[in-house]
Amino acid sequence: MSSGRPGGPEAFEVTSRDGTAIRGVRRPGPGEPLVLVHGVAMDRRIWYESGFLEALGVDAHVITVDLRGRGESEKVGSAEGHGIDRYVEDLRAVFDRFGARRYGVFGTYFGGRIALAAAGTDPRVARAFSFCAHGEEVEIPEGAVEEEARAVEGPDGHRYLRDHFTRKGAPPWMVEACGRVDRDELGAATRGLLYGSDRRTERGHPDQELVLITAEGDADLAPFHAGEKRLGARLWLVGSPTRVRAAGRLAEVGRRLARKEAGS
Numbered sequence: 001m002s003s004g005r006p007g008g009p010e011a012f013e014v015t016s017r018d019g020t021a022i023r024g025v026r027r028p029g030p031g032e033p034l035v036l037v038h039g040v041a042m043d044r045r046i047w048y049e050s051g052f053l054e055a056l057g058v059d060a061h062v063i064t065v066d067l068r069g070r071g072e073s074e075k076v077g078s079a080e081g082h083g084i085d086r087y088v089e090d091l092r093a094v095f096d097r098f099g100a101r102r103y104g105v106f107g108t109y110f111g112g113r114i115a116l117a118a119a120g121t122d123p124r125v126a127r128a129f130s131f132c133a134h135g136e137e138v139e140i141p142e143g144a145v146e147e148e149a150r151a152v153e154g155p156d157g158h159r160y161l162r163d164h165f166t167r168k169g170a171p172p173w174m175v176e177a178c179g180r181v182d183r184d185e186l187g188a189a190t191r192g193l194l195y196g197s198d199r200r201t202e203r204g205h206p207d208q209e210l211v212l213i214t215a216e217g218d219a220d221l222a223p224f225h226a227g228e229k230r231l232g233a234r235l236w237l238v239g240s241p242t243r244v245r246a247a248g249r250l251a252e253v254g255r256r257l258a259r260k261e262a263g264s
């Protein structure tokens with residue numbers, strides 16, 4: 001006799017378009033599923049450790065995914081295998097698996113950029129939230145990317161990232177996450193930025209809801225305001241001096257999202 005309440009969390013595995021195994025966990029619930037997409041030096045555990053998942057509330061229908069090369073998902077090892085279109089294919093494989101007509105997608109940093117890219121190409125994305133990454137065209141500094149790829153794949157790669165984020169005032173969950181990512185995959189994912197992540201994202205369809213979130217102290221608010229105009233996106237600002245420090249406010253954004261759901 002079902003208690004009427006949805007079952008517990010269930011692990012899943014899907015195969016992305018290029019054959020890469022993508023794994024994650026779905027926590028069933030009423031309403032539209034929300035797919036959570038982590039950033040480059042992270043995995044799906046950040047949603048638990050940041051308090052974001054708890055902030056969404058026990059009834060939220062949530063799907064947390066390990067992008068290729070991170071967490072439990074299959075490693076790819078090549079920069080081409082870490083192009084932004086591959087990440088969007090990872091998400092589309094998840095959308096296919098659960099067969100919903102509409103999904104929300106919420107991503108942090110580059111995960112937010114992926115959420116916006118998915119919204120621009122897959123009509124099933126009804127809502128996309130990008131935490132601290134905008135959708136405008138960017139100049140990818142090849143030199144800096146190659147330099148950073150060398151740093152993160154080197155023997156001190158984890159220390160490089162942990163020191164950087166500690167210095168920048170990132171919360172512990174974000175610093176710790178760096179150490180969980182395979183260094184070869186970190187290097188490949190960094191070089192992967194050269195494969196399509198410079199492109200601006202487009203609005204997918206008129207009634208899609210796009211939300212850009214960044215720090216009120218963000219030194220470069222212009223591309224976020226550009227997104228309000230060009231994409232008709234909403235802009236949420238969190239009380240933080242920088243984008244990296246805004247990670248400490250992720251749970252607060254989860255509560256705002258939960259209130260919004262309750263209101264809608």
Ligand SMILES: CC(C)[C@@H]1NC(=O)[C@@H]2CCCN2C(=O)C/N=C(\N[C@H](C(=O)N[C@@H](Cc2ccccc2)C(=O)N[C@H](CC(=O)O)C2=N[C@H](C(=O)O)CS2)C(C)C)[C@H](C(C)C)NC1=O
Pocket residue numbers: 038039040041042108109110111113132133134138139140141144145148152161164186189190193197198243244
């Ligand atoms: C500072 C350094 C530790 C950090 N490196 C990381 O952390 C991870 C680990 C290794 C590679 N890493 C990247 O991220 C790639 N490297 C960069 N990417 C630039 C960038 O602007 N990225 C955006 C997202 C984005 C991407 C492509 C297109 C648009 C937007 C972003 O959100 N950056 C913030 C930092 C910030 O906002 O100041 C963070 N990104 C992390 C994440 O995405 O998980 C968590 S914090 C692009 C333009 C070349 C820069 C650049 C110096 C090489 N280095 C970083 O950014």
